[in-house]
Amino acid sequence: MNQAPPFARWPSLVAMVIGGGAFAVLAAVLIPWHWLPGQHVHAVAARSVFSASEIARDERVSWALRQPSWANLVLSLVLAGLLGFTRTGSRVVAHLRGPWWWRTVLATALVTLVVTVVQLPFGVRIQRVELAQGLSREPWSGWWNDQAIGLLVAVVFSAIALLAIMAIARKAPRTWPLWAAGAAAALAMIGSFVYPVLVEPLSNHFTSMPAGQLRTDIFALARTEHVHISDVLVADASRRTTELNAYVSGFGSTRRVVVYDTVLTTLPRSEIEVVVAHELGHARHDDVLHGTILGALGSAFGVGLLGLLLGNGVVLRRIGASSIGDPRAVPMLLALVAVGALLVSPIENTMSRAVEARADLASLDATRDPATFEAMQRQLALSALADPTPPRWSQFVFGTHPTTLQRIGMAREWRRPG
Numbered sequence: 415m416n417q418a419p420p421f422a423r424w425p426s427l428v429a430m431v432i433g434g435g436a437f438a439v440l441a442a443v444l445i446p447w448h449w450l451p452g453q454h455v456h457a458v459a460a461r462s463v464f465s466a467s468e469i470a471r472d473e474r475v476s477w478a479l480r481q482p483s484w485a486n487l488v489l490s491l492v493l494a495g496l497l498g499f500t501r502t503g504s505r506v507v508a509h510l511r512g513p514w515w516w517r518t519v520l521a522t523a524l525v526t527l528v529v530t531v532v533q534l535p536f537g538v539r540i541q542r543v544e545l546a547q548g549l550s551r552e553p554w555s556g557w558w559n560d561q562a563i564g565l566l567v568a569v570v571f572s573a574i575a576l577l578a579i580m581a582i583a584r585k586a587p588r589t590w591p592l593w594a595a596g597a598a599a600a601l602a603m604i605g606s607f608v609y610p611v612l613v614e615p616l617s618n619h620f621t622s623m624p625a626g627q628l629r630t631d632i633f634a635l636a637r638t639e640h641v642h643i644s645d646v647l648v649a650d651a652s653r654r655t656t657e658l659n660a661y662v663s664g665f666g667s668t669r670r671v672v673v674y675d676t677v678l679t680t681l682p683r684s685e686i687e688v689v690v691a692h693e694l695g696h697a698r699h700d701d702v703l704h705g706t707i708l709g710a711l712g713s714a715f716g717v718g719l720l721g722l723l724l725g726n727g728v729v730l731r732r733i734g735a736s737s738i739g740d741p742r743a744v745p746m747l748l749a750l751v752a753v754g755a756l757l758v759s760p761i762e763n764t765m766s767r768a769v770e771a772r773a774d775l776a777s778l779d780a781t782r783d784p785a786t787f788e789a790m791q792r793q794l795a796l797s798a799l800a801d802p803t804p805p806r807w808s809q810f811v812f813g814t815h816p817t818t819l820q821r822i823g824m825a826r827e828w829r830r831p832g
Contacts, residue, residue, distance in 0.1 A: 456823045495749055
């Protein structure tokens with residue numbers, strides 16, 4: 415392919431302006447930046463919620479889990495950089511045979527497999543800690559099966575995205591960033607839509623919540639929060655974990671409210687209702703749909719930025735690739751995705767914490783029971799052996815939810831008159 419002239423940068427700029435501009439506008443409108451409107455949320459003191467022995471234990475376990483997690487992140491980024499930002503990866507891919515699309519799939523699978531294998535010792539260490547602390551119930555056979563499923567899903571989703579972008583680049587070498595940005599946004603929307611029905615069943619079995627007072631109360635809560643639900647699903651998470659969790663995934667016809675069976679067997683009914691009311695709050699505000707739209711716009715911006723980085727061909731030539739549509743570029747593209755994901759984590763997770771806080775507020779408004787909300791948050795933290803005071807930088811970069819102490823502080827502010 416011939417290198418595009420300098421003016422061909424405009425498709426990248428258009429993709430960045432449209433994707434980034436729309437992202438900024440929608441984030442300003444859709445994200446509840448003030449967790450508790452009209453009031454300030456302050457974390458309560460850890461000693462007011464947990465005993466000294468509980469705090470010491472949770473800090474010790476959290477540190478034992480953070481060490482391999484951080485090491486895993488650093489090593490995987492170093493390896494991705496070695497494969498993608500030098501000629502190491504492109505030279506390996508150059509030995510693959512077949513049409514370009516087949517070599518792209520093989521290269522994606524090969525790079526993902528290598529990174530996954532390097533990550534395995536850290537994953538094994540985490541699993542051992544969780545087994546020792548009673549956080550995991552999963553036998554090693556099941557754990558290895560989950561790793562295989564995770565690898566397969568990562569390869570399939572990555573390969574589809576790369577094939578779409580590279581096919582467009584091969585077809586329209588001068589304007590590919592604009593069209594690829596649209597394709598990336600569309601794939602993000604499609605992926606979020608099909609994930610609950612195609613991917614989640616690979617790791618969990620779902621059944622409808624059995625008829626009874628709890629189910630009746632949950633549907634009453636849904637009416638209180640003005641949320642239409644046709645069912646509440648129960649995931650058989652207890653065969654893998656002791657974690658207490660619930661979530662909403664998908665949107666439109668694939669939207670589902672899921673509760674772990676551990677929640678049903680561990681928490682009293684009042685606390686279960688508080689948990690479900692939180693998830694119904696997500697559904698009421700269409701948080702999954704809005705998050706998917708923001709993710710799609712972010713993807714479009716990222717593709718535009720990719721076009722600017724690679725547009726002049728200098729970076730591609732340094733790694734031995736002729737163009738963005740060359741399978742030899744796959745290791746570099748995957749490395750850029752890994753680095754980009756880390757760089758945007760603080761933005762993503764800042765928005766996630768705000769959205770989670772709004773769902774907490776919805777739960778408080780629906781149940782009108784802050785004491786039960788506090789008890790539930792304490793129980794969730796104890797069951798997960800979660801550090802009540804994680805390092806600030808770690809919470810900023812990686813924390814998807816407010817801390818337990820922030821959530822309890824929110825509940826106490828909520829019930830304060832005025």
